[in-house]
Every structure is written in structure tokens, then in C-alpha cells.
Amino acid sequence: MIKMLRHRFDSIPDTRRAASVNFPLTDVLMAAYAMFYFKDASLLAFQNRFEGPNVRSIFGIRDVPSDTQMREILDPISEEPLHEAFADLLRLVISEKDLLKFRAEDGRYYAAIDGTGYFSSERVHCDRCQEKRHKNGSVTYSHHAVAMVLLHPDRTEVLPLGVEPILKQDGNNKNDCERNAVRRLLKRVRLQHPTLPLTVIEDGLASNGPHIRDLKEAKCHFILGAKPGDHQHLFDQAIAAGDRGELHNIEAVSPQLKNGKRETQWASGLALNSSHPDLRVTFLSQHDFDRRETNCGCSPG
Numbered sequence: 001m002i003k004m005l006r007h008r009f010d011s012i013p014d015t016r017r018a019a020s021v022n023f024p025l026t027d028v029l030m031a032a033y034a035m036f037y038f039k040d041a042s043l044l045a046f047q048n049r050f051e052g053p054n055v056r057s058i059f060g061i062r063d064v065p066s067d068t069q070m071r072e073i074l075d076p077i078s079e080e081p082l083h084e085a086f087a088d089l090l091r092l093v094i095s096e097k098d099l100l101k102f103r104a105e106d107g108r109y110y111a112a113i114d115g116t117g118y119f120s121s122e123r124v125h126c127d128r129c130q131e132k133r134h135k136n137g138s139v140t141y142s143h144h145a146v147a148m149v150l151l152h153p154d155r156t157e158v159l160p161l162g163v164e165p166i167l168k169q170d171g172n173n174k175n176d177c178e179r180n181a182v183r184r185l186l187k188r189v190r191l192q193h194p195t196l197p198l199t200v201i202e203d204g205l206a207s208n209g210p211h212i213r214d215l216k217e218a219k220c221h222f223i224l225g226a227k228p229g230d231h232q233h234l235f236d237q238a239i240a241a242g243d244r245g246e247l248h249n250i251e252a253v254s255p256q257l258k259n260g261k262r263e264t265q266w267a268s269g270l271a272l273n274s275s276h277p278d279l280r281v282t283f284l285s286q287h288d289f290d291r292r293e294t295n296c297g298c299s300p301g
Contacts, residue, residue, distance in 0.1 A: 002059060004088050005033060012081045016073075023065045028073045031064045043067045079165065086162045087192040093159060102152045102159060108197040108221065111148050111161060113185070113206070115178050119143040128168050130177070146181045148189060148200075162189050179211055186218040199223060204230055209276035223284075233273045238283045241267040260290030 006026060014025040031046075034055060040046040043066075049055055050064050065073065093099045102109055125131075125141035132140040144166040149158040164185035170177040189198075200215055204225035215222045228235045241247045247267045254262035265285045272279045 001089065001092060002030075004092055005085060006030060006060060008081075008085045008088055012077065015076070023063065023069065023073065025073065025077075027061050027063070028065060028070060030059045030061050032070065032074060034059045034061065043070065083162060083188060084192075086160055090159065090161065090193065099159075101155065102150050104152065104199075108199045109150055110152065110201055111150055111198050111220075112158075112201045113146060113148045113182060114203065115144055115146045115166065115181075117142055117144045128165075130166065130168055144177070146178055146185055148185055161193075164188070178205065179208075182206075182211065183214050186214055186220070190218045190220075197221075207231060207272070209272060209279050212272065212279060212281070226283075231273060234270060234281075234283060237270040238265075238267055238285070241270070241283075254288055260288055263287045263289065 009026040009029040012025060012029070014021070016025075031050075035043060035046040038046065038049060038055075040049065043064075047064055050061075055061070064070075090099070099109075104110055120140060120142040122138055122140055129141040129143060132142065134140070145163050146166065147163045148161040150161060151158045162185050164181045166177045166181040170180040198218075199221040201223045202225065204227055206212075206222075207224040207226045207230070212222065212224075226234060238247060242265075247265050250264045252262050252264075254260050263286070265287075266282060268282045269280050270283050271277045272281050
């Protein structure tokens with residue numbers, strides 16, 4: 001994997017003047033990767049680790065730049081060539097036949113998508129920072145991204161399929177920003193892996209018409225969270241389906257509960273909401289009765 005990453009990093013053009021280069025771009029990229037590989041809390045902690053011989057030999061790095069130097073070297077680089085490293089990783093896993101360990105019983109692969117923040121400050125900012133203005137007049141600057149990973153319920157590790165930064169121009173609210181970034185992520189992952197059978201898992205923020213159409217365009221199945229407060233129209237239809245005897249039901253002893261039962265209900269062909277009456281989904285609800293906990297979701301209808 002490290003050899004594969006070095007090969008990918010070697011293909012990224014270095015626009016610096018050759019006479020001023022003290023740290024090869026590939027070494028700087030490998031150093032950044034190694035720091036996250038070891039989960040060091042800071043670049044200083046990684047530099048202390050780097051003094052040992054193993055890090056140099058494993059990653060093939062001659063020297064590590066300072067924190068400021070690393071930022072100055074890496075900040076101008078476009079992330080577009082780096083996206084291909086995720087495809088390289090999956091191709092490596094496929095060649096080793098390890099991808100089969102992540103295949104579900106239905107023959108599909110489950111991919112979770114969610115947003116995350118990786119920088120926040122009230123002082124330090126750049127032109128691409130998102131801005132959150134507070135009532136007291138202060139501003140919080142931040143960077144966020146959405147990530148897609150393959151997962152399996154019986155495995156503790158995940159396989160990253162891609163990361164997409166949420167850009168300042170993506171929208172004026174959280175929903176628009178994340179939705180536009182996920183749209184780009186879906187298109188790129190599907191371009192890199194056109195035949196991979198994916199079932200996407202997301203939280204309730206993703207249960208909206210435009211995003212579900214993006215998922216269908218990417219030929220993905222999906223399981224999306226939904227709550228009555230956000231999808232009252234959908235839950236009303238489920239209740240009506242129960243009144244008509246069209247709500248399917250299975251009861252079973254819950255393996256997590258000593259004296260309780262688990263009830264699973266579903267109904268197909270329901271409209272997602274009143275704004276998208278033509279967009280039909282399957283409503284799925286699960287209840288553990290002695291704890292009164294509910295997990296609900298939508299899947300393709």
C-alpha cells in the first residue's frame with residue numbers, strides 16, 4: 001500500500017522552482033500520510049517519532065519539513081489528483097480478494113456517507129473557509145468534508161472510498177453545502193467504480209428528494225434515516241397503510257434484550273413527502289418494546 005501511494009504521489013506535478021526545493025513533494029505527501037497513519041496528535045509529535053530509523057525506512061522519507069513548511073508546500077496542491085489514491089486502494093484490496101470480506105448477504109456492499117469537520121477557528125481563516133456568524137458579532141471559520149466508506153456489521157475496520165471537501169460556494173446553509181458535496185462524491189466514486197453494487201447508508205439529513213434522485217442516478221440502493229418531525233407525510237402514509245392492512249409485520253425475540261421483543265414493520269410504494277409525490281420509497285420501522293427505542297429508515301421502493 002505504501003509503495004502504491006508513493007507511485008500515486010510521484011504523478012502529482014510539483015510547480016515549485018527546482019532550485020528552491022529542499023523537500024521533494026512526494027516525501028512531503030508521504031510524511032503527511034505517515035503522521036495520520038500513526039495517529040500522532042501533532043506534527044511535532046510525529047517529528048519526534050521520525051527520529052527513529054523505522055519511520056524513515058518504512059515510508060522512504062529522508063527528512064520531514066516543519067509545520068509551516070509543510071503547509072506552504074501542500075496548501076497550493078489541488079486535491080483532484082489525490083482522489084485517485086482512494087481508487088488505487090480499492091483496486092489493491094480487490095486484487096488481494098479482500099473486498100469479498102465486506103460483501104453483504106445480498107451480494108451488495110454497504111457504504112456509509114457522513115459529514116465531518118476538521119478545522120475550526122475564530123482567528124485563522126482562508127478564502128475557502130465556511131463562515132458561521134454569531135449573534136455577538138463573532139465569526140467561526142471552519143472546514144468540513146463528506147466521506148464515504150465501505151463497512152460490514154461483522155468487521156471493525158472500514159475501507160474509504162472517497163472524501164469530498166465542502167466548499168464555501170456550495171450553499172448558504174448546512175443542507176445545501178453537504179448535499180452539493182455528496183453529489184460530487186457520488187459522481188466521482190461511480191466513475192471510479194462503475195459496476196460496484198452499492199447500498200448507501202445515511203442519516204435523516206439525506207432523506208430529501210434531490211439527494212434520493214442523485215442516489216438513483218448513481219445506481220445506488222439506499223437506507224436513509226427518517227423521523228416523524230421531519231417526515232410527517234411519510235409516517236402518516238405508514239399509519240394509513242396499517243389501517244388498510246398493507247403494513248407488513250414480523251415479531252421476534254430480540255437478541256439484545258432479555259425479556260423483550262423486536263417488531264419490524266414495512267410498507268412499499270409510499271411517497272417520500274408531499275413535495276415529491278412521484279418519488280416512492282419503502283418505509284421500514286423497528287421497535288424494541290421494553291426499551292421503547294425506534295429506528296426508522298427509507299429504502300428504495
